[in-house]
Amino acid sequence: MQLSIGSILFFWPRETVYDFYQRMTQSPADIIYLGETVCSKRRELKTGDWLALAKELSGSGKQVVLSTLALLEAESEMKTLRNICDNDGLLVEANDMAGVQVLSEKGLPFVAGSSINIYNARTLQVLHKQGLKRWVMPVELSANTLGLILKDAARLGFADQVETEVFAYGHLPLAFSARCFTARSRDLPKDDCQFVCIDHPEGLAMRSQEQQPVFTINGIQTMSGDVYNLLPEVGKMAELGVDVVRVSPRISDMEILVKQFKSAMDGELTQIPVIAAGDCNGYWYGDPGMLTVPA
Amino acid sequence: MELVCPAGSFPALKAAVDNGADAVYIGFKDDTNARHFAGLNFNDRKAMKALDYARQRDVKLFVAINTYPQPEGWERWRKAVDMAAELQADAVIAGDMGVLGYAVEAHPDLALHLSVQGSATNYEALKFYQQRFNIRRAVLPRVLSLSQVKHVAQHSPVDLEVFAFGSLCIMAEGRCHLSSYITDESPNTCGACSPAKAVRWEQKGEVLESRLNGVLIDRYQEGENAGYPTLCKGRFDVADHIYHALEEPTSLNTLELIPQLKANNVKAVKIEGRQRSPAYVEQVVRVWREALDSYARDPQSFKADPEWMAVLANVSEGTQTTLGAYSRPWQ
Structure with missing residues (x-):
């Protein structure tokens, strides 16, 4: 199994982003995804900057994948998408069907991100025929369902031609909207959002009136209130035939996290750490996502 | 513009047909559709009756098979598609690529509409579904502004349907897992x-x-x-x-935008609410029929009648309505 670092889902200052990737090239991660996937107004790095950074990182021996926006509405966003797909040589992660269309029309291979709705092997087969090389399982699916999808894919005769990736750590991306909830929290209209997401490097906590963490606001994206953590499940993932384990960037302690995951994947952690208090894993067990099921 | 109306039961279907629907949409009695609630929807016998009632009055019948099958459920979705084809439904509304693929292979004459659950918000995504599955129409998620709808319509390879009235999803449909994060069920x-x-x-x-x-x-x-x-x-x-950190309890009401929607080449408007009562369906469909007819008679002087708006506000969530993504503060 390989370890990947997902694209940064939050809005970080330019220097923080460069520093993050500098450090990640030194980490034991095998694959690095990068690019803006949440909001086209986030332009601390412009498309050209992301492309240049991707080129630079691809010299580090890691596989570099360019990630595209999940919710495309405006023509300017389509233009960015086409620019990214026109890059020479790097694999692209499509997070919307527009990306799948553009890449498959060019005959280019692609990764389908977790917001592409692949809930069964027939859908996976449709996309495989269009050039899908790897898919990230939708976050709400369970280990059991994943096993069944891969079994069906084997029966349909293409299981060995696609790689499966699982979102295994971080705040889960759960929904996308036309509305910006971070701007709304400041009483700002979306078209004058003043880029306030930059004040929240890990999003904005949305709690119940009893102070239970429910969701995390991240601009137009709504994420899980708790961190999803499948560290104790990496052995099971290997058994199921998962090829890539994804860790989603956090603002601190990423080196430690990546190391822990890598050690667990290599079977070197004799004692897998119990997941942190407050972390959740319900989806993996077919339960409500917010629950923590003992491994 | 075609008026597409919800029917969660036979009485609701009659209410929609009798009050001026051009098309009604139903679901079967299982999790193959996005209003899988106790006491709702149609078995094969009821669906046949619904079809007869609609056909005799020249109203189209669409069948929503618009959830995402997981491996264990595949047979139910396959059967639902076969049943819709057997009924000779005027269209199947679907979002899952596996379901669309099966439908186009097994029943090439069955018209396919891309469900809002398919979450296509732009013309490149629409091209994908048109080229692979020959969809005839797509229902747009409620995330686009009017100018964005216009832009999509100008480049779309298929007819477009938009939501006219009803409960408002604040998230792009088909890509919202909030419900399964808290409970174990999602759309x-x-x-x-x-x-x-x-x-x-x-x-x-x-x-x-x-x-x-x-x-x-x-x-x-x-x-x-x-x-x-x-x-x-x-x-x-x-x-x-x-x-209300995400959204107030409110319903979408686009009635005053009928002229703009028409000008933007929108082919159909959809009333949400298969979970609603026949009385609700009757009131909402009647108002929308009157409004569309009034616009057709005299497009230049079309105005949203305050009486229509009062009826609609009265049956709305929190008795208030919004233009949703069509209103400026959202963009």
Whole structure:
């Protein structure tokens, strides 16, 4: 199994982003995804900057994948998408069907991100025929369902031609909207959002009136209130035939996290750490996502 | 523009047909559709009766098979598609690529509409579905502004349908897992959002609390209008401020935009609400029929009649309506 670092889902200052990737090239991660996937107004790095950074990182021996926006509405966003797909040589992660269309029309291979709705092997087969090389399982699916999808894919005769990736750590991306909830929290209209997401490097906590963490606001994206953590499940993932384990960037302690995951994947952690208090894993067990099921 | 109306039951279907629907949409009695609620929807016998009633009055019948099958459920979705084809439904509304692929292979003459659950918000995505599955029409998610709808329409390879009226999803449909994060059911997996089985009401002194799988969604003081605890419409605490952090309880009403929608080449408008009563369907369909006819008679002087708007506001969530993504503060 390989370890990947997902694209940064939050809005970080330019220097923080460069520093993050500098450090990640030194980490034991095998694959690095990068690019803006949440909001086209986030332009601390412009498309050209992301492309240049991707080129630079691809010299580090890691596989570099360019990630595209999940919710495309405006023509300017389509233009960015086409620019990214026109890059020479790097694999692209499509997070919307527009990306799948553009890449498959060019005959280019692609990764389908977790917001592409692949809930069964027939859908996976449709996309495989269009050039899908790897898919990230939708976050709400369970280990059991994943096993069944891969079994069906084997029966349909293409299981060995696609790689499966699982979102295994971080705040889960759960929904996308036309509305910006971070701007709304400041009483700002979306078209004058003043880029306030930059004040929240890990999003904005949305709690119940009893102070239970429910969701995390991240601009137009709504994420899980708790961190999803499948560290104790990496052995099971290997058994199921998962090829890539994804860790989603956090603002601190990423080196430690990546190391822990890598050690667990290599079977070197004799004692897998119990997941942190407050972390959740319900989806993996077919339960409500917010629950923590003992491994 | 075609008026597409919801029918969660045979009486609701009659109400829609009798009050001026051009098309009605139904679902079968299982999790193959996005309104999988107890007591709703049609078995094969009822569906046949519905079809007869609609056909005799020259109204089209669409069948929604618009959830995402997981491996164990595949046979149900396959059967649903076969049943819709057998009924000779005027179209199947689907979102899953596996389902669309099966439908186009097994029943090449069956018209396919891309469900809003397919989550196509741009013309490149629409091209994908048109080229692979020959879809004839797509229902757009409620995330686009008018100018964006116009742009999509100008480049779309298929006819477009937009939501006209009803409960408002604040998130791009088909890509919202909020419900399965709190409960174990979501629109994609089970055809349900904030399912009734997970709802609990608790009176605590003068305060009424609504909970979803134990999570406090809202608190109502005495005299406050308590709404169904759809989780995106509750009051939450963000940075020590308690408010409707995602959306107020409100319904979408685009009636005043009929001229713009028409000018933007929108081919059909859809009323949401297969979970609603026949009386609701009757009132909403009647108003929309009158409005569309009034526009057709005299496009230049079309105005949203205050009486229409009052009827619609009265049956709306929180008795208020919004233009949603069509209104400027959202963009």
